[in-house]
Amino acid sequence: MARHTAPDSPPKIAMDHVAKAFGDKQVLRDISLHVASEESFAIIGTSGCGKSVTLKCLLGLLTADSGSITVDGQELLGASRADLEAVRQRFGMTFQFGALFDSLPIWENVTFRLRQKTKMSKTAARDIAAETITQLGLAAHVIDQFPAELSGGMQKRVALARAIADKPEILLFDEPTSGLDPITGGVIDRLIIDSVRRLGATAITISHDMASVRRIADKVAMVHNGVIIWSGPASQMDNTGVPEVDQFVHGHADGPLTLAAQAAARGS
Amino acid sequence: MIGFLQNIGRTSLAFLASTGRLSMFTASAVRWTVQPPFYFRQMLRQIIDIGYFSLPVVGLTTLFSGMVLALQSYTGFARFSAEDTVATVVVLSVTRELGPVLAGLMVAGRIGASMAAEIGTMRVTDQIDALDTLSTRPMQYLVAPRLLAGTICLPFLVLVGDLIGVFGGYLVGVYRLGFNASIYLARTIEFLEVADVMLGLVKAAVFGFLIALMGCYHGYHSGRGAEGVGRATTNAVVSSSILILIANYFVTALFFG
Numbered sequence: 001m002a003r004h005t006a007p008d009s010p011p012k013i014a015m016d017h018v019a020k021a022f023g024d025k026q027v028l029r030d031i032s033l034h035v036a037s038e039e040s041f042a043i044i045g046t047s048g049c050g051k052s053v054t055l056k057c058l059l060g061l062l063t064a065d066s067g068s069i070t071v072d073g074q075e076l077l078g079a080s081r082a083d084l085e086a087v088r089q090r091f092g093m094t095f096q097f098g099a100l101f102d103s104l105p106i107w108e109n110v111t112f113r114l115r116q117k118t119k120m121s122k123t124a125a126r127d128i129a130a131e132t133i134t135q136l137g138l139a140a141h142v143i144d145q146f147p148a149e150l151s152g153g154m155q156k157r158v159a160l161a162r163a164i165a166d167k168p169e170i171l172l173f174d175e176p177t178s179g180l181d182p183i184t185g186g187v188i189d190r191l192i193i194d195s196v197r198r199l200g201a202t203a204i205t206i207s208h209d210m211a212s213v214r215r216i217a218d219k220v221a222m223v224h225n226g227v228i229i230w231s232g233p234a235s236q237m238d239n240t241g242v243p244e245v246d247q248f249v250h251g252h253a254d255g256p257l258t259l260a261a262q263a264a265a266r267g268s
Numbered sequence: 269m270i271g272f273l274q275n276i277g278r279t280s281l282a283f284l285a286s287t288g289r290l291s292m293f294t295a296s297a298v299r300w301t302v303q304p305p306f307y308f309r310q311m312l313r314q315i316i317d318i319g320y321f322s323l324p325v326v327g328l329t330t331l332f333s334g335m336v337l338a339l340q341s342y343t344g345f346a347r348f349s350a351e352d353t354v355a356t357v358v359v360l361s362v363t364r365e366l367g368p369v370l371a372g373l374m375v376a377g378r379i380g381a382s383m384a385a386e387i388g389t390m391r392v393t394d395q396i397d398a399l400d401t402l403s404t405r406p407m408q409y410l411v412a413p414r415l416l417a418g419t420i421c422l423p424f425l426v427l428v429g430d431l432i433g434v435f436g437g438y439l440v441g442v443y444r445l446g447f448n449a450s451i452y453l454a455r456t457i458e459f460l461e462v463a464d465v466m467l468g469l470v471k472a473a474v475f476g477f478l479i480a481l482m483g484c485y486h487g488y489h490s491g492r493g494a495e496g497v498g499r500a501t502t503n504a505v506v507s508s509s510i511l512i513l514i515a516n517y518f519v520t521a522l523f524f525g
Contacts, residue, residue, distance in 0.1 A: 113403050
């Protein structure tokens with residue numbers, strides 16, 4: 001998905017020395033990453049290493065204890081709730097398990113934010129929902145179904161439709177292919193790539209799925225023990241010289257990332 | 269000894285922390301009930317769920333409570349030849365105490381549990397975080413409509429429950445105990461004052477608020493997984509039931525004062 005970005009352009013998203021603890025448990029120690037405009041960035045790492053917390057700190061769903069988080073130069077850490085809400089309108093996000101609203105039909109899920117922001121008629125909202133989900137390969141009649149009636153893959157597509165319905169500048173994907181078979185995962189990846197390109201959006205993806213990361217990402221960062229231990233172009237993932245990254249990328253059972261070490265890191 | 273003191277200290281700190289968290293949650297929830305945008309459709313859904321679908325359970329509870337009250341008070345008052353006060357005792361007991369408290373406890377079991385389970389499930393499946401990312405404040409969208417609906421619906425439910433409870437007493441009084449129907453009705457109305465009914469309705473509004481508050485609070489702070497949601501549901505029902513009984517005393521004392 002590589003696209004050219006000027007090397008000296010200021011980052012769209014910058015996180016510098018971000019730390020976050022829950023009680024005695026230090027989840028993020030020192031997270032620093034810069035994402036250029038229209039870049040597709042992936043964050044990888046073992047379960048519980050702090051990937052999702054990083055994303056939630058970026059969105060302001062969790063407040064980081066220290067550091068700096070900026071979007072287009074605007075500092076979010078310590079920003080007022082109104083400022084945070086204004087910045088969040090520029091984001092679209094999909095969650096690991098879809099997080100679709102069970103009590104609402106698909107068309108209301110997809111157009112949820114549009115209808116909050118504008119006094120859109122029901123007919124117009126249904127039309128937009130139908131158009132968006134057909135772009136993602138779902139049949140138009142699905143808009144009248146409820147999330148529980150859809151398969152996991154269909155729910156992921158609806159979640160993607162909800163994230164892109166009002167054309168956000170920044171897209172965040174939390175484990176977009178988890179729980180899907182490889183074919184459906186590949187389809188989701190292609191839809192993500194197409195959607196990000198069509199919108200000209202900046203994207204950050206969290207994933208364990210290395211095949212998916214290779215397809216989606218321009219740049220990759222690996223988080224371990226709350227610190228970014230390697231960051232670079234996706235094409236260089238296989239030759240980082242960092243043992244933890246090599247083990248993770250190639251899925252080796254033996255190496256520095258033992259299950260015991262991961263459990264100890266999570267408990268620290 | 270030090271371990272014992274540490275336990276006391278830890279428990280006291282945890283209690284103060286949860287009291288503070290509940291107070292802030294309540295203040296925030298009340299604030300969002302009066303600030304636009306208002307989610308009328310959400311509120312209507314809750315009104316139907318609380319007000320309409322709770323009618324059968326509240327109706328049955330108050331009907332049989334009114335019936336058993338007539339039987340028991342007849343048994344007691346017959347011992348000192350005061351059987352003709354049965355109708356008055358039934359109507360005053362039902363409107364001032366039994367109607368609001370029984371309806372409150374029934375609704376706490378039905379609605380408090382369902383609110384905690386629904387919001388708790390939304391919490392553990394990231395739907396609450398999703399609301400935030402979709403430019404919608406969860407407190408305003410989920411909690412405020414439920415608080416308003418609970419506070420509005422309970423008085424109506426109790427009013428209907430009062431009528432059904434008094435009717436239950438009437439059925440037993442007239443068809444089982446042999447009272448004259450018109451005399452029973454006259455006795456029912458004779459000593460009943462507007463303040464008696466109002467007391468019950470004020471209690472009901474307070475109970476409705478507490479039920480919705482506890483359901484939302486425990487759901488909103490639900491732990492992870494099915495176990496967390498289950499615990500939130502139990503805590504919502506237990507805490508709202510206890511708070512109803514405590515608030516019942518204080519509202520009654522306030523009216524006596």
